[in-house]
Amino acid sequence: MLDRYARQALFSGIGSKGQAAIMEKTVAIVGCGALGCTSANLLVRSGVKRLRIIDRDYIEESNLQRQLLFDEEDITKNLPKAVAAQRKLQKINSHVVIDATVADLNPSNIETLLEDVHLIIDGVDNFETRFLINDYSVKQGIPWIYGACVGSRGVTMNVVPQRTPCLRCVLENLPPVGTTETCDTEGIIAPIANLIASLQIAEALKILTNNLDALNTGLLTVDLWQNKMTRMDVKGLSGNTDCITCKRRTYEFLSRDKTSLSTILCGRGSVQILHPNGAKLDLANLAERLKRVGGVTHNSFLLRLKLEKYELAVFPDGRSIISGTNDPVVAKGLYAKYIGM
Ligand SMILES: [Zn+2]
Missing domain, CATH: 3.30.310 (TATA-Binding Protein)
Structure with missing residues (x-):
């Protein structure tokens, strides 16, 4: 069994001890679009114990350009993304327990769906759900990794409660609807999604193996068309903000009405x-x-x-x-x- 992970365990940052740690961990991926597909693929190959994929959608033809786990047959079969991803991933690694959850993550189900996980990976396409994840993460002390992309640009940041600022520290309020571009209005090239997901899972491997000193402590922004990569240091934010979530510990998004229908x-x-x-x-x-x-x-x-x-x-x-x-x-x-x- 360890043969499968030999190259990863040979890497000095991980080692056989790190590999053993990875194999004990449960990770949730929320949103199985372009980011989520790549994250899920990398995590299942890395040998986590359990992966929970939560996604509310089904597959459309326009997804195939960048969502690497899906194919035409999945569309013919009308499969939800979580189910199609699970079927494909299970063929890649039969040792990982993969749960497919076809649902919209919201305040009424988040405690159940994310109860027993060690780490949450962001693959969602909206800030409402991200702030909900951020609330839950800070409240329960479970780390999560923010990731987003559109066009040729992407961004990622780690949120490790008690150690780093949270997403609310950095983006104080919800960006008003209509002011953030989406893949549907601006388009997207596949490499940016795969790059951001790869950065997220590199950070995930550090968290899962407790290499916290190696973590990226900034908000990392990449533009593949402009050939730019910038890192905004957010470390200073943790000491001096009056963040509603991680300082005042008010969880606005968790306590929102169960459903806006x-x-x-x-x-x-x-x-x-x-x-x-x-x-x-x-x-x-x-x-x-x-x-x-x-x-x-x-x-x-x-x-x-x-x-x-x-x-x-x-x-x-x-x-x-x-x-x-x-x-x-x-x-x-x-x-x-x-x-x-
Ligand atoms: Zn905060």
Whole structure:
């Protein structure tokens, strides 16, 4: 078994002791898009004990350019990203326990989904979820690694509670909606996502093997088109800020109303609707009921209903992603009409 990890254990920063430590650890990846795919791939190959992949979405053709775990067959099979990633990764390393969780990480489920992890890797596409992770990390003392990218630019930072500033120290408030570019408005080249994820997992290996002195202590920014890499030292921030999260220990995002029932998925022309109490939908029954309304396909993970102007993706817990609109009122109307509350 150790043959598999021989080159990694030979590296002096890790050694056989470090390898043994990695093999005891549970890591969660939140968001399995471009960043999450590469992070998951590297972590599973590194031999962690357990990996939990949390993602709320299914795979679309426009994802294949940069999301390295997915292929055309996954799209034909209508697989959610977490499930497709798990299947592929399990073939790569059958010794790692891989949990696929198809869900939207939010205040009502974060304590359950991240309860027993040693480290959280950011692969999400929005600041609301990042600040939620940041709250949970600081409150529970679990490190997390921020990562984001768009265009040819990317950024990453480690948050190790009690040791480094947290994300709120650096980005005091939520960037107002519409002021941050997204992959859907600005596009993205695959190398930046893979680079940022690689930087995140290099830091992850340091954390998992307790090489904390080797950690990058800054906010690292890279632009692959402008050939620029900058590091903003954030160490000084930890002593003198009045951070609401890590100094005043007020967890705004964790204590937010369990659900704002709808979330506009930025730049995607889609709205996500959560079922108020979580449902247990029988997708086969629902497919039978909806087949007169439009084109329906389904499997045990996901049902898709194609209407003239809209498309509804429905998950067994009652969650739905409604494409073709950015208007929560329209989306809620469609949800009520076709799925019911
Ligand atoms: Zn802070």
